[in-house]
Amino acid sequence: MTFFPHPDRYQQMEYRRSGRSGLKLPAISLGLWHNFGDSTRVDNSRELLRHAFDRGITHFDLANNYGPPPGSAEENFGRILREDFRAFRDELIISTKAGYTMWDGPYGDWGSRKYLVSSLDQSLKRMGLEYVDIFYHHRPDPETPLEETMLALDHLVRQGKALYAAISNYPAELAAQAIAILRDLGTPCLIHQPRYSLFERTPEKGLLQTLGDNGVGCIAFSPLAGGVLTDRYLQGIPEDSRAASGSKFLREEQLTDEKMSKVRKLHALAQQRDQKLAQMALAWVLRDDRVTSVLIGASKTAQIDDAVNMLAQRSFSEEELTAIEAAVK
Numbered sequence: 001m002t003f004f005p006h007p008d009r010y011q012q013m014e015y016r017r018s019g020r021s022g023l024k025l026p027a028i029s030l031g032l033w034h035n036f037g038d039s040t041r042v043d044n045s046r047e048l049l050r051h052a053f054d055r056g057i058t059h060f061d062l063a064n065n066y067g068p069p070p071g072s073a074e075e076n077f078g079r080i081l082r083e084d085f086r087a088f089r090d091e092l093i094i095s096t097k098a099g100y101t102m103w104d105g106p107y108g109d110w111g112s113r114k115y116l117v118s119s120l121d122q123s124l125k126r127m128g129l130e131y132v133d134i135f136y137h138h139r140p141d142p143e144t145p146l147e148e149t150m151l152a153l154d155h156l157v158r159q160g161k162a163l164y165a166a167i168s169n170y171p172a173e174l175a176a177q178a179i180a181i182l183r184d185l186g187t188p189c190l191i192h193q194p195r196y197s198l199f200e201r202t203p204e205k206g207l208l209q210t211l212g213d214n215g216v217g218c219i220a221f222s223p224l225a226g227g228v229l230t231d232r233y234l235q236g237i238p239e240d241s242r243a244a245s246g247s248k249f250l251r252e253e254q255l256t257d258e259k260m261s262k263v264r265k266l267h268a269l270a271q272q273r274d275q276k277l278a279q280m281a282l283a284w285v286l287r288d289d290r291v292t293s294v295l296i297g298a299s300k301t302a303q304i305d306d307a308v309n310m311l312a313q314r315s316f317s318e319e320e321l322t323a324i325e326a327a328v329k
């Protein structure tokens with residue numbers, strides 16, 4: 001069925017400027033790491049994308065290796081894009097990345113110019129795109145000179161295969177170096193993508209400061225800690241959840257009594273705010289102006305609704321922030 005997006009979609013979302021760039025991103029972005037590979041029903045993936053766009057989510061985040069199998073999320077996304085979103089390409093911000101293992105041999109991993117250039121070509125083919133909006137180096141490479149990796153990003157932007165260059169998982173000091181190199185090359189770093197949530201606080205130890213000082217945006221991935229910072233696991237492990245899916249990224253053993261006790265305390269605080277825990281956790285990440293967007297995953301459209309509906313209740317009192325800190329200690 002032809003897709004006619006909701007006419008009021010842009011009234012439902014807040015758009016925040018990425019650092020000091022010209023680009024605004026939706027406060028909530030959707031990642032395709034899970035639920036878009038060949039093992040998921042494509043009609044569900046399609047529904048998620050349509051629903052997200054209907055609710056004002058203009059940014060979809062991918063990587064070369066998303067699946068499983070690696071590459072299949074880009075392929076499935078490309079198909080849905082052709083079938084449903086053809087008329088809306090200029091209303092979308094599509095990102096992809098290279099940096100983790102993608103193909104055999106020495107050229108399918110890490111941060112060489114050889115890997116980044118060929119990987120983006122492959123991603124564009126899989127998605128059927130002429131360019132992506134944002135291209136990331138996915139993780140630092142301890143062996144390749146940083147200059148080579150950043151030159152590769154600059155080269156791809158100049159070729160028109162990406163509109164903006166970005167980095168992910170770079171610690172503060174290395175991020176500062178990468179940002180400086182890109183600035184000198186004339187291709188400013190648009191955004192950094194770190195893991196940031198109530199449970200993962202590393203970006204507060206210098207990274208957010210560096211990004212703020214340099215006018216670089218920040219898009220926080222796994223802001224719900226993969227689903228732990230929600231009501232999903234309060235009564236055990238549902239069959240259709242990530243923890244039950246065999247994902248190596250969220251195993252049952254990680255849901256320890258200690259962690260779940262924190263989740264319960266946070267859940268009670270969210271209830272006092274008349275909010276779901278997922279909503280409080282997202283609002284908490286967005287409380288910092290240096291954070292441009294929270295990058296969520298979703299297996300159901302109702303989860304996207306939870307995230308967007310959160311925007312109506314974003315502020316925290318000092319007492320609430322103190323109680324939240326005490327709960328995660």
Ligand SMILES: NC(=O)c1ccc[n+]([C@@H]2O[C@H](COP(=O)([O-])OP(=O)(O)OC[C@H]3O[C@@H](n4cnc5c(N)ncnc54)[C@H](OP(=O)(O)O)[C@@H]3O)[C@@H](O)[C@H]2O)c1
Nearest residue numbers: 031032033221222224225226227230241242296297303306
């Ligand atoms: N740069 C990197 O290295 C990197 C690494 C990881 C992720 N990412 C990006 O970040 C994106 C998001 O990562 P993530 O999926 O880990 O994010 P997340 O938002 O922390 O977790 C998403 C999961 O939480 C559950 N969930 C979401 N909303 C919910 C709600 N309202 N109520 C109950 N449960 C809810 C769902 O789990 P169920 O499936 O159980 O329903 C969903 O799949 C990825 O798709 C990817 O684009 C980047």
